[in-house]
Amino acid sequence: MGRKTERIEKKMVKKKKFKKEILVGWDEKAVKDIANESYVQTIFRRFCHHHLAVISLAVLALLVAAALLAPVIAPYDPDEIVGTFSGAPCREFWLGTDQIGRDVLSRLLYAMRISLLVGVMATLISTVIGVVLGLIAGYFGKGADMIIMRFTDMVMSFPYILLVLVAAAVFKPGLWNIILILGFVDWPGIARLVRGNVLNLRETNFIKGNIVAGMPLGHILFSEILPNTVAPILVYATSVLALSMLDEAALSFLGQGVQPPTASLGNMLNGAQSLTVLTKQPWLWIPPGLLIILLVMSINFIGDALRDALDPNSRG
Amino acid sequence: MPHLLEVQGLTTVFAGDYGKNISVDHIDFHVDKGEVVCIVGESGCGKSVTSLSIMGLLRKDGAVMNGSVLFDGKNLLSMTEKELDQVRGNEITMIFQDPLTSLNPVFTVGNQIVESIRRHMHLSKEDAKMRAEQLLLKVGMPDARGTMRKYPHTLSGGMRQRVMIAMALSCNPKLLIADEPTTALDVTIQAQIMKLLKELQEETGMSMILITHDIGLVASTADRVLVMYAGQIIEEAPVKELFENPKHPYTRALLDTVPTIRDSADRQLISIPGMVPESYDDRTGCRFADRCKYRRPECDNPQKDYGFGVNHKAKCVVMKEGGIML
Numbered sequence: 001m002g003r004k005t006e007r008i009e010k011k012m013v014k015k016k017k018f019k020k021e022i023l024v025g026w027d028e029k030a031v032k033d034i035a036n037e038s039y040v041q042t043i044f045r046r047f048c049h050h051h052l053a054v055i056s057l058a059v060l061a062l063l064v065a066a067a068l069l070a071p072v073i074a075p076y077d078p079d080e081i082v083g084t085f086s087g088a089p090c091r092e093f094w095l096g097t098d099q100i101g102r103d104v105l106s107r108l109l110y111a112m113r114i115s116l117l118v119g120v121m122a123t124l125i126s127t128v129i130g131v132v133l134g135l136i137a138g139y140f141g142k143g144a145d146m147i148i149m150r151f152t153d154m155v156m157s158f159p160y161i162l163l164v165l166v167a168a169a170v171f172k173p174g175l176w177n178i179i180l181i182l183g184f185v186d187w188p189g190i191a192r193l194v195r196g197n198v199l200n201l202r203e204t205n206f207i208k209g210n211i212v213a214g215m216p217l218g219h220i221l222f223s224e225i226l227p228n229t230v231a232p233i234l235v236y237a238t239s240v241l242a243l244s245m246l247d248e249a250a251l252s253f254l255g256q257g258v259q260p261p262t263a264s265l266g267n268m269l270n271g272a273q274s275l276t277v278l279t280k281q282p283w284l285w286i287p288p289g290l291l292i293i294l295l296v297m298s299i300n301f302i303g304d305a306l307r308d309a310l311d312p313n314s315r316g
Numbered sequence: 317m318p319h320l321l322e323v324q325g326l327t328t329v330f331a332g333d334y335g336k337n338i339s340v341d342h343i344d345f346h347v348d349k350g351e352v353v354c355i356v357g358e359s360g361c362g363k364s365v366t367s368l369s370i371m372g373l374l375r376k377d378g379a380v381m382n383g384s385v386l387f388d389g390k391n392l393l394s395m396t397e398k399e400l401d402q403v404r405g406n407e408i409t410m411i412f413q414d415p416l417t418s419l420n421p422v423f424t425v426g427n428q429i430v431e432s433i434r435r436h437m438h439l440s441k442e443d444a445k446m447r448a449e450q451l452l453l454k455v456g457m458p459d460a461r462g463t464m465r466k467y468p469h470t471l472s473g474g475m476r477q478r479v480m481i482a483m484a485l486s487c488n489p490k491l492l493i494a495d496e497p498t499t500a501l502d503v504t505i506q507a508q509i510m511k512l513l514k515e516l517q518e519e520t521g522m523s524m525i526l527i528t529h530d531i532g533l534v535a536s537t538a539d540r541v542l543v544m545y546a547g548q549i550i551e552e553a554p555v556k557e558l559f560e561n562p563k564h565p566y567t568r569a570l571l572d573t574v575p576t577i578r579d580s581a582d583r584q585l586i587s588i589p590g591m592v593p594e595s596y597d598d599r600t601g602c603r604f605a606d607r608c609k610y611r612r613p614e615c616d617n618p619q620k621d622y623g624f625g626v627n628h629k630a631k632c633v634v635m636k637e638g639g640i641m642l
Contacts, residue, residue, distance in 0.1 A: 039422075039467070141376055205418040208373055213432050213483070214405030217397075227422045 046309035053305030056298030063295060067116055070109035078102065078110040079261045089283050096283040099271060108287055111263040115295070118179050118264070119245040125183025126244075127190055127237050134194025135221050139202055149195065156188040164247070168256040178257050182244045193236055197229040231310035238303030242296040249292055265292050318389060319346035320523050321370075321491055325383035328362075328369045337595060339365045341547040342383070347491065352517060352524045354534045354555075356570070357544035360592050363527045364413075366544070367493045371410055372400050387491070406436050409484040413496040415476035419468035425452075425479050426464025429486060436487035451482040456512060474505035478512070485516060492517070493525045498533070510537055531570050535559060540627070543567050546596040546603040552621075553628040563630035566604045602631065610634050 048054055066073065075094075076082045083097040090096070095104035137148040167181045201207055202225075210220050245265075251257030252266025253273075260267055265288045271277045272285035328340040340362040347353045355363045369380050372392065385392040387403065395403070412418050420428060429448040433439060439447065445464070452460035455478040468476060477497060484492055494513065498506040514537050517524050526537055534541055534555065541558045543551040543566065551564040562568045569588045590607040593599070601616035602608070608615070614633050621629040622636040630636075 203375075205412040205414055206420045209410070209412065209418055209480070209483075211373060212371055212404050212408075212410040213435065214401040214403070215432075215435060216401065224420055228420065230422075 043309045047305050050301070050305035050308070053301045056301035059294060060298045060302065063112060063291070063298075064116065066109060067112040070106075070113055074103075074106035074109045076103040076106045078107040078263055086281055086284070088281075095287055096281075098268075098284055099277075104268075104283060104287065107263040107268060108265075108291065111265045111268050111288060112291060112295075114175065114258055114262060114264040115245050115248055115266070115292075118175070118182065118248040118258070119241045119295075121179045122182035122186060122244040122248075123237050123241045125180070126186035126240055127233065129184070130187035130190025131194050131226070131233060133187070134191040135198055135225065137191065138195040138198025139221060139225070141199075145195070148191070152188040152191050155185070160185065161250070164251060165254070165256055168251065173251075173256050173259055175258055175262065178248060178251060182247055186240050186244055190233060190236055190240070193232055194229055197232060198225055201225050201228055231307065234310060235303050235307040238299050238306065242299045242303075245292065245295060245299075319386075320349045320351075320388065321347040321525075322386040323366075323370065323383065324386070326366065326369060326380065326385065327382035328365050328374065328378060329381045330378045332595075338381075339378070339547055340369060341596075343544075343547075343549050345542055345549060345552065347523050347525060349490075349523055350521045352514075352526060352537055352539045353542065354526045354528060354538035354540070355542045355544055356528055356531055356534055358529060358592050360594075361544045362547040363529075363544055364495055367410065367495050367525065367527055371404060371408065371493065372397075373410075405432070405489075406487055407489055408491045408493065409487075409489045410493040410495065411477070411480050411484050411497045414500050415473050415480055416500065418480050419476060421468055423467075424464065425466050425468060425471070429464075429479070429483050432483050433486045447486070448482070451486060452479070454485075454516070455479070455482045456508070457482075473501050474509065477501060477505075477509055481509075481512065481516070485520070488520065489522055491523045491525070493527070495527045496529070497526075498528075498530075506533075513537070531574055543570070546592055548603065548631065550604065550632070551630040553624075553630075557625070557628050561624075561628075563624050563628065563635045564604075564632045565608045565610050565635070567630070569607075602633075 079102065081101040082103055083093055083101045085097070085101050086099050087093060087097040087101070093103050093105065095108065098104055098107065133148050133152070137145040164181055164185060168177065171177045171181070207220060207224060210224055215224070248257055248264060249266035249269065252264045253269050255267075255270065257266050258264035268288040269285055269292075271281075277284050323343060323345050325342050325344060326340055327338065327342050330337045330339050343362075343366065345353070355366065357363050365374075365378070368374050368378075370385050370392065372395075374380070380393055383393070387408065390403075392400065392403065419425065423431075426445070426448055429451065430441070430444045433444040433447055434441070437444070437447075448464060449460045452463055457463050457475065457478055463471070463475075463479070468479075471479065477500075481497075492513075497513065498509050501509060510533055513524070513526075526533070528534065538555045541551075541553060541555050542549050543558075543564065545566050551558070551562070551567045553561075553563075558567065559571065562571055566588075569586075572586050573588065575583070575585060588607060593603065593606065596603050600618050602619045605611050605615040612634055614637075617633070619631040619633060621631055622633070623629055624635075
């Protein structure tokens with residue numbers, strides 16, 4: 001020992017390699033920052049690792065802002081006939097006009113509002129139903145579990161589109177009916193997810209500890225168990241959001257969704273059912289189609305990133 | 317003086333694949349105020365089930381068939397969940413085996429302690445925070461204020477168990493049930509935690525039931541010891557008496573398994589041959605008989621508690637008749 005290693009060390013330091021190597025990946029300030037940050041900051045930092053998700057978030061924010069500001073930024077009234085029939089895009093009408101002379105751009109902005117509203121509300125409804133049923137089934141088990149899960153299976157195994165179409169036919173198609181129908185159809189996945197998580201959590205010591213500490217049932221269910229399943233719920237909810245927007249588009253395309261003259265991305269695509277529109281008037285269906293793709297994709301990417309960012313047990 | 321906790325004829329049954337499994341079979345014991353009672357025994361002999369039965373925490377497939385648990389004169393077993401919630405946390409609390417899963421991973425440590433304090437003591441948020449910090453200091457957390465803001469996964473097992481102890485103490489319970497509180501920890505931390513528990517118990521004057529399979533822990537902590545085997549309490553004695561003068565062959569065997577510092581170098585570690593029988597419901601005689609080297613025909617008759625001096629009882633007919641030469 002001693003002289004030889006010393007000499008080698010000196011050489012290394014001289015070459016400035018040694019010191020650098022030790023410090024690689026160990027930025028003192030960064031480590032301190034990480035130790036002191038709050039949970040929200042941690043989530044944000046992890047989220048930012050996913051570049052695609054950050055871009056998606058920006059795109060989504062832009063689209064949502066455009067939808068919210070539609071009354072301000074839309075150049076024309078979406079339901080008013082302002083131009084020629086099926087006019088191609090020009091300086092006056094950036095995206096052209098539809099078959100009866102309404103401005104496509106204005107309709108698009110308003111349609112996005114409707115589609116987002118349908119997506120968000122349907123997701124909210126189905127999440128609330130799914131979470132409550134999942135919590136009850138998972139925590140109480142036995143009969144409650146049995147009944148709820150069989151009911152879930154039933155809803156899940158029912159031909160989905162058929163159910164929606166029948167419901168839409170029975171309850172007259174319309175904006176809120178669509179929201180309610182989609183909300184009542186999308187919950188089984190969430191209920192199953194929550195139930196599975198609760199089954200695991202129920203047996204953990206901290207839940208027993210809470211019972212021992214005399215915490216009331218409501219507190220245990222909603223303040224202890226629920227926060228532990230928020231991450232998967234949120235991730236699943238993003239996919240439900242995307243799916244219900246797609247479903248709305250599909251329903252409206254079939255004429256059972258949002259009824260004209262109210263514009264939705266789906267019923268704007270409706271025009272593409274005719275061959276002339278499909279081949280000769282692409283401005284009528286490409287923009288709403290693109291918007292649907294953009295919205296759904298960005299929501300899905302965000303959901304993916306959230307899954308990684310929200311897990312409290314993962315590090316980094 | 318009435319006992320703080322009195323368990324009479326407690327019998328707990330689990331639904332098994334082939335009918336009922338009696339896990340705890342007619343056990344009687346009591347805990348006085350300020351007393352530390354240890355329950356020792358091998359894995360699977362019903363120690364934890366006893367504590368879970370007392371707390372009303374049995375899983376859905378288990379149930380108390382018989383007996384009563386009197387705490388301060390009130391029967392815990394006949395209480396509704398709501399009434400139980402008043403007792404649990406306020407007057408009886410519990411520490412679990414595995415500190416790694418005893419804290420909710422999505423909340424900070426401070427958050428969880430404050431929550432439990434506020435539930436039971438009706439303090440303002442600021443006062444509860446102060447108390448939480450004091451508690452953390454009391455259980456020997458070096459940086460109490462910093463720890464308050466940490467998430468459980470950033471703490472080591474020993475630290476988490478300290479946090480659990482702080483939480484358990486948050487509302488000055490009269491009785492603390494510690495179910496193998498140090499099993500998941502290494503030996504040095506184990507010693508620290510046990511010392512801490514003992515100190516806090518003496519300081520607050522609460523009673524404690526310590527459940528363990530480590531007979532070494534018993535010697536340093538307990539006032540009185542219950543030895544459990546196959547769902548029964550087979551021996552009960554003050555700690556000194558038990559170590560000096562064990563009566564039941566099983567207790568002797570347990571004591572023999574502990575290596576001591578005075579052992580000669582070539583001493584072999586002794587183990588008790590055989591295992592705790594898996595189902596022991598249909599045995600009428602002594603349940604340890606199959607593994608016992610002093611077995612006699614009388615052992616197959618039903619055993620009862622025989623007295624051996626003050627407060628010392630054991631379920632062994634052979635010992636009572638003075639039949640064993642040591």
